[in-house]
Amino acid sequence: MPAASAPGRLAFPYLRTLANSPWTAAGEAPGPAFVDVALDLVAGALRAAAGHRDHLPGHGARIRELKASALARLGDPGLSPESLARASYISVRQLHRLFAREGLSFAAWVREQRLRRCRDDLADPRLRHLAISEIARRWGYRSPAHFTRAFSGRFGVTPRELRSTGPAVRSSRDLRRA
Numbered sequence: 001m002p003a004a005s006a007p008g009r010l011a012f013p014y015l016r017t018l019a020n021s022p023w024t025a026a027g028e029a030p031g032p033a034f035v036d037v038a039l040d041l042v043a044g045a046l047r048a049a050a051g052h053r054d055h056l057p058g059h060g061a062r063i064r065e066l067k068a069s070a071l072a073r074l075g076d077p078g079l080s081p082e083s084l085a086r087a088s089y090i091s092v093r094q095l096h097r098l099f100a101r102e103g104l105s106f107a108a109w110v111r112e113q114r115l116r117r118c119r120d121d122l123a124d125p126r127l128r129h130l131a132i133s134e135i136a137r138r139w140g141y142r143s144p145a146h147f148t149r150a151f152s153g154r155f156g157v158t159p160r161e162l163r164s165t166g167p168a169v170r171s172s173r174d175l176r177r178a
Contacts, residue, residue, distance in 0.1 A: 001045060001046060001049040005049060006048070007044070007045035007046070007048040007049045008045065008049075010041070010045060011041045011042055011044075011045040014038065014041055015038060015041075015042070018038055043089055043090050043091070043094070046089075062098060063098045063099070063101070063102060065088065066084065066088055066095065066098060066099075067109070069084060069087060069088060070084055070106075070109075070110060070113075071113065074110070074113055074114060074117065074139060074140060075138055075139055075140050076140060077140045077141070077142050079110060079140060081095050081096065081106045081107075084106070110140075111150065112154075114139045114140050114141065115150060115151060115154050115155070117139050118135055118136060118139050118141075118147070118151060118159070119151070119155060119162065121135045121138070121139075122135060122159055122162050122163045123162060123163075128163075132144070132147075132148075132159045132160065132163065133147075135159075136159075147159070
């Protein structure tokens, strides 16, 4: 991206100032807040230079991309705001801002998606051969005890109760806010 382009004229002065900061002269790295701002600025400038117009007012496309990327990695216990932000070329702060505009946190959204998939797998008779702990692990839960607490807290029944009564529990209790 040329420094003389409109996005370059916006990003270049900040990056130049950051590069010539007292931290750099002392051989240290700037603080994380300054790096996050730089990453947001560079990512925005590159998107603008590439012709993308998904800036903050029309953030819908960006949040859909982030959610699709997270869903593709939902079974990975290492899925985190940092890993998703890095893979999406945005700062962690920007990721949290985008999810906040949706009225929820990234962690809450991931937890809900994982629990719903576990619920669906536990209710699926074709997956009855899988242990409950295998289903939990399949969707990113490392600890069976943590999974059982989260599941029971969310749906009002234990994973074992759901599996033993199947669809009857789903329809009679509607699995609280399912």
